[in-house]
Amino acid sequence: MAATELQLFEGQLSGQLTASEEGQMKNGDRKRGDVCWTGCVMGLTLTAGGWMSNLIVYLIGEFNLKSIDAAQISNIVNGCTSLFPIAGAILADSFFGCPLVIIISSFISLLGVIMFTLTATVHSLRPPPCTTGSDTCETPSKLQFAVLYAVIALASIGVGGTRFTVATMGADQFEKPKDQAIFFNWYFFTLYVSSVISSTAIVYVQDNIGWGLGFGLCIVANAIGLAIFILGIRHYRNVKPQGSPFMSLAQVVVATIRKRKVSVSSEGENYYYERNGVTKLPSPAPTSSFRFLNRAALKTQGDTETGSNGSIASPWRLCTVEQVEDLKTLIRISPLWSTGIFLSTPIGIQASLTILQALNMDRHLGPHFQIPAGSFLVFNLVSTAISLSIIDRFLCPMWQKMTRRSPTPLQRVGLGHILNVIGMAGSALVESRRLQIVRSHHLTGRPGTIVPMSALWLVVPLAIVGLGEAFHFPGQVALYYQEFPTSLRTTATAMIALLICIGFYLSTAVIDLVRRVTGWLPDNINDGRLDNVFWMLVVIGVINFGYYLTCARLYKYQSVEKDDTSSGSDS
Incomplete structure (x- = not known):
């Protein structure tokens, strides 16, 4: 190979250009384009993670919402931030192109986090504070709810319009599917590293210094990311929209x-x-x-x-x-795409319920430091980021040496399914242990009581699910980008966002159904059976994996198969 995977990401992100364009662009311009793209992704991801990762805690602590209600709102928000990329993709593919959609969405995101800061600093925009678990907490007024939902909507639209549109703009700089697959690995790596920073540093500031300052940091990150993108836009090849x-x-x-x-x-x-x-x-x-x-x-x-x-x-x-x-291409790939719905649903349920578990467990690291509950999902992000690096730098080259072929996207997605099921089983076992301690210490019926069990036990299932995400998310994005018609490239990368969207909406529906039909999810989870919820997800995951195997066996690659053949001959 003429360049390593990392060199492809660092040195070729700005393009597979024509001969005349290549002559006009200097190496320094190309490097500046790489820096601008990375800075843009990191700034916008820091912003999104800064308000999304701690939203449940914010709703419970500042707006006096019940824990399960806050988790439901968080799931809906996560669904919206995954649905809006589809609209952004359609606008980019059909009318405006990626750069304009990214700029407009970034401005909307900036407005959203500014209004988030106002809800945290202007007392009239939120109800009076109360002690967590108290029955006398004042609920938000209709006006306060209206402002809150408007703020969340603006911030969600901003996230949705940039997240996968930025990915498509980066992938458009490459021509070979193999290089595009490498790019998506590093895109997700950048995404997850930025999310780790926001879920730790910004969340810590929100919990320990003040919500106003925490959201203020989101404003700064958003403004920097937008400014960097505008400064670097001239270094990229822009694929013009071809109509709807x-x-x-x-x-x-x-x-x-x-x-x-x-x-x-x-x-x-x-x-x-x-x-x-x-x-x-x-x-x-x-x-x-x-x-x-x-x-x-x-x-x-x-x-x-x-x-x-x-x-x-x-x-x-x-x-x-x-x-x-x-049209036939879309129809052929739709069964495979649908298997990702029940892959995303358990992830959404686990994310929201894990925060509730952490709020009721011992989160201390040493005598003086306590991990914020909203930061526990960072272990999922860290696991994914580390796994992406290992997969790209070691596992994939090792696989290619042994088989003389790169691992196919379908193989990567299939392994992600298996790891997802194992992670849900791990969550069920941890919750079973937690509930045993609750009963042995007679803590049922006492809302807000901390269970004497280290919350670090939650790290293991989160890490397993994160490892699974390192396989199936990049695998799905690469598959859709390579197999979809050229005119639908931006929509192809946003298809993973649509999966996540439907998954989070379904997770909300599943949680609501479980609350209505069973007694597993009361407001005080110490009185419930969250372990049964996770075991239910294990059963759903096993059935879905069987469906995936059937679809994968019947599917025939179009573009990927050709690329693998050619790359195998070059090696």
């Missing part, structure tokens, strides 16, 4: 319905290949999978205008073979 790809996919569906009575032909010359009056030849017949969709590209009388060089009379009646194949 979703309109093209909709046209295939409509054209197929309108020609539902037309017989499908197996002859390639009967199909339409032109794009803007240019015919792409030689062109094979459309693939046989989902054969009924081929009708959309089948030429019939009246589909093209006479005397106009064969241009389409109506794009809602005749589509190109390329459009048809793009």
